[in-house]
Amino acid sequence: MNCTKMSKRVFQLKVNIEEQGYLFEGLWAVPNGVSINSYLVRGEKSALIDMTQDLHSLTSSLEQQLEQTGTTLEELDYVIVNHMEPDHSGMLREFAAKNRRCRFLCSQKAVPLLEHFSSIPMDRVDVVGDGESLDLGKGMILRFYLIPNVHWPETMATYLEPEKTLFPCDAFGSYGAVEEYVFDDQLSDERAAFYEKEALRYYANIVATFSPFVEKAIAKLKALDIEVIAPSHGIVWRRNPAAIINHYKRYASYAKGPAEPEICLLWGSMYGNTEKSIAPLVRGIKSEGLELSIFRVPQDDLGHILAAAWKATGLVFAMPTYEYKMFPPMAQAIEDLMVKKVRNKKVLRVGSYGWVGGAEKDFRTRTAKAGWDIRESLEFQGCPTDDDLLKMEEEGRKLAQQVKEFCGQ
Numbered sequence: 279m280n281c282t283k284m285s286k287r288v289f290q291l292k293v294n295i296e297e298q299g300y301l302f303e304g305l306w307a308v309p310n311g312v313s314i315n316s317y318l319v320r321g322e323k324s325a326l327i328d329m330t331q332d333l334h335s336l337t338s339s340l341e342q343q344l345e346q347t348g349t350t351l352e353e354l355d356y357v358i359v360n361h362m363e364p365d366h367s368g369m370l371r372e373f374a375a376k377n378r379r380c381r382f383l384c385s386q387k388a389v390p391l392l393e394h395f396s397s398i399p400m401d402r403v404d405v406v407g408d409g410e411s412l413d414l415g416k417g418m419i420l421r422f423y424l425i426p427n428v429h430w431p432e433t434m435a436t437y438l439e440p441e442k443t444l445f446p447c448d449a450f451g452s453y454g455a456v457e458e459y460v461f462d463d464q465l466s467d468e469r470a471a472f473y474e475k476e477a478l479r480y481y482a483n484i485v486a487t488f489s490p491f492v493e494k495a496i497a498k499l500k501a502l503d504i505e506v507i508a509p510s511h512g513i514v515w516r517r518n519p520a521a522i523i524n525h526y527k528r529y530a531s532y533a534k535g536p537a538e539p540e541i542c543l544l545w546g547s548m549y550g551n552t553e554k555s556i557a558p559l560v561r562g563i564k565s566e567g568l569e570l571s572i573f574r575v576p577q578d579d580l581g582h583i584l585a586a587a588w589k590a591t592g593l594v595f596a597m598p599t600y601e602y603k604m605f606p607p608m609a610q611a612i613e614d615l616m617v618k619k620v621r622n623k624k625v626l627r628v629g630s631y632g633w634v635g636g637a638e639k640d641f642r643t644r645t646a647k648a649g650w651d652i653r654e655s656l657e658f659q660g661c662p663t664d665d666d667l668l669k670m671e672e673e674g675r676k677l678a679q680q681v682k683e684f685c686g687q
């Protein structure tokens with residue numbers, strides 16, 4: 279991997295994690311990989327903004343790219359720690375052993391994490407406050423802005439004043455490995471659409487819970503004249519930095535509803551009886567012309583489910599009763615949606631039961647605080663009758679109409 283020269287004094291150092299089966303944060307599938315970006319800014323002094331994970335050859339790749347710029351790890355004067363999550367800071371321990379003179383700049387809240395994750399001596403750490411700056415010489419002034427809870431409490435963004443470039447770490451990031459083309463203006467329409475999709479899934483998986491803080495951060499950063507957004511995951515936005523800001527604004531707004539005029543249908547079935555509901559539900563929803571995404575639990579990936587559910591205004595849960603409760607993988611999926619604050623949705627539940635049921639009561643109890651507008655459920659004992667299937671189609675259609683109305687269509 280080669281470093282990318284962004285300007286005379288700014289370089290991007292980038293690694294991709296593309297290992298099959300790798301789970302980002304130990305949790306999220308990234309079938310298209312994920313990049314981790316660091317940035318070198320050179321004045322009379324040099325500063326590296328964020329680092330990388332201490333995984334496989336990532337640290338040596340970053341070191342080699344740094345050397346391509348004519349700088350070595352040992353020569354760095356400053357490391358700016360925007361965020362302490364180990365995908366950006368895991369390398370700090372190894373780095374601090376190699377460079378015994380550089381200073382580490384971070385927010386006050388990052389200090390205990392820096393101490394406990396990296397063992398860096400605290401006399402080498404400088405706390406920066408909101409709006410404070412660091413002058414690297416030759417006009418290269420870095421200014422720091424605290425953007426707490428986007429998505430950890432200690433997070434800050436760094437702004438390079440002369441080049442009007444914002445380094446916001448996780449904020450405005452996306453999944454997706456980044457190869458030759460690093461900048462938005464180098465992408466084909468198809469590739470741009472790819473990163474937009476990857477940004478939504480990244481947002482839903484990583485940032486969604488903290489959407490009110492995303493909105494606060496965007497409002498705060500609005501005061502800056504930003505020509506380039508250089509996040510620590512995904513591509514660099516220099517042709518149209520407003521595009522990714524607007525994507526994030528839109529994603530954050532989905533928490534309050536309505537989101538997009540779409541429905542996300544999750545289903546799980548033990549012996550194919552609840553499964554029989556799906557076709558008529560789909561017919562009913564599609565008769566209203568709405569986009570529909572369909573996932574099966576436990577087979578389908580949670581990260582993709584979350585992205586589709588976050589973006590949709592309507593949700594359908596189709597699951598049977600299992601031991602007097604909801605089908606366990608659906609109960610888990612619903613719990614995950616609630617943890618990620620997937621709120622303000624129009625919701626329908628359907629499903630089969632064998633003896634006396636129980637899924638319905640379990641569903642209502644568990645989702646009491648979900649912030650969902652839930653329609654009357656459709657349940658059937660054993661296999662759905664033809665009459666049940668007609669009702670399914672009708673309920674699918676009514677839910678779709680409700681979604682359209684909420685979306686102002």
Ligand code: FEO
Nearest residue numbers: 361363365366448
């Ligand atoms: Fe990319 Fe929150 O770390």
